[in-house]
Amino acid sequence: MSELTVDKRDVEDVTLLYPKGFINAHTVRLFEGEIREALQQGRYKIVVNCSGLSYIASAGLGALMGAIEEIRGGGGDLRLASLNDTVRNIFEILGFNHLYQIYPSEMDAILSFARDGGTGT
Amino acid sequence: MRRPASAPARRGASPKAGTTRPALVLTVPSETSFLGLVREVTRKMAETAGFDLGTADQLALAVDEAATNVIEHAYRGAPDREVEIRLEDRGPEFKVEVVDSGNTVDPRAVPDVDLGRYVKERRTGGLGMHLMEKIMDSVTFRRSAGRNVCRLVKRKAAVARGR
Numbered sequence: 086m087s088e089l090t091v092d093k094r095d096v097e098d099v100t101l102l103y104p105k106g107f108i109n110a111h112t113v114r115l116f117e118g119e120i121r122e123a124l125q126q127g128r129y130k131i132v133v134n135c136s137g138l139s140y141i142a143s144a145g146l147g148a149l150m151g152a153i154e155e156i157r158g159g160g161g162d163l164r165l166a167s168l169n170d171t172v173r174n175i176f177e178i179l180g181f182n183h184l185y186q187i188y189p190s191e192m193d194a195i196l197s198f199a200r201d202g203g204t205g206t
Numbered sequence: 207m208r209r210p211a212s213a214p215a216r217r218g219a220s221p222k223a224g225t226t227r228p229a230l231v232l233t234v235p236s237e238t239s240f241l242g243l244v245r246e247v248t249r250k251m252a253e254t255a256g257f258d259l260g261t262a263d264q265l266a267l268a269v270d271e272a273a274t275n276v277i278e279h280a281y282r283g284a285p286d287r288e289v290e291i292r293l294e295d296r297g298p299e300f301k302v303e304v305v306d307s308g309n310t311v312d313p314r315a316v317p318d319v320d321l322g323r324y325v326k327e328r329r330t331g332g333l334g335m336h337l338m339e340k341i342m343d344s345v346t347f348r349r350s351a352g353r354n355v356c357r358l359v360k361r362k363a364a365v366a367r368g369r
Contacts, residue, residue: 107242109270110277111242143274143337146333150333174264178337178341
């Protein structure tokens with residue numbers, strides 16, 4: 086089994102990313118590349134479905150931080166869904182739960198864009 | 207993997223059932239592809255030492271971050287060096303030392319993490335160090351025999367008290 090795969094699909098104007106495996110210094114380039122590709126296509130509403138993510142190290146958190154200004158500057162946001170306890174815990178340790186909107190399910194995250202027009206916090 | 211010289215079979219001590227605690231040394235090449243192995247071994251050792259799954263996951267992350275720092279900063283990405291991970295259940299505490307023979311990196315040079323400022327400045331460095339300090343009870347650095355030693359300690363009592 087590979088250490089990280091990232092599937093992607095679009096639901097109207099929202100891009101969904103599905104990282105499966107773990108994101109650390111070894112695998113972060115792949116994750117970063119998928120975010121970058123979405124931005125290059127002008128897609129600034131992104132949901133990262135973390136249901137397949139076993140853990141994320143600082144490299145992955147850095148990838149999220151490195152893109153968020155550009156995403157919000159483009160009128161969108163990056164939102165997270167379906168975090169397991171391990172990943173949620175890491176987010177809370179660093180205070181990322183105050184920086185990103187986190188939803189219990191992918192559908193909740195998609196609908197949140199429809200509710201508020203998609204602009205970040 | 208080999209057993210460190212200091213533990214647990216000390217000279218003159220006859221191990222009794224229940225008194226010998228696990229310790230091991232893992233040496234991996236300085237390649238990020240080995241971080242997964244470092245993490246798995248650390249997590250298993252932490253569980254064996256009695257930590258709950260959530261805490262064992264955190265400890266594994268802290269060691270992953272320390273090893274990443276060695277690869278990226280002490281060795282500046284060179285893949286042909288060694289990273290030594292010494293793990294030891296010391297009874298009241300769990301100790302991990304991450305050892306390298308690369309450049310000495312001054313951990314005090316890492317600024318405090320201010321998330322708001324980080325986002326504005328698109329900075330991402332220093333997060334790993336911050337995570338290590340949040341997770342562990344102590345993170346110290348020293349030079350020993352020409353090598354850099356990052357020592358991470360987690361007290362079991364602190365976990366039991368809900369820290």
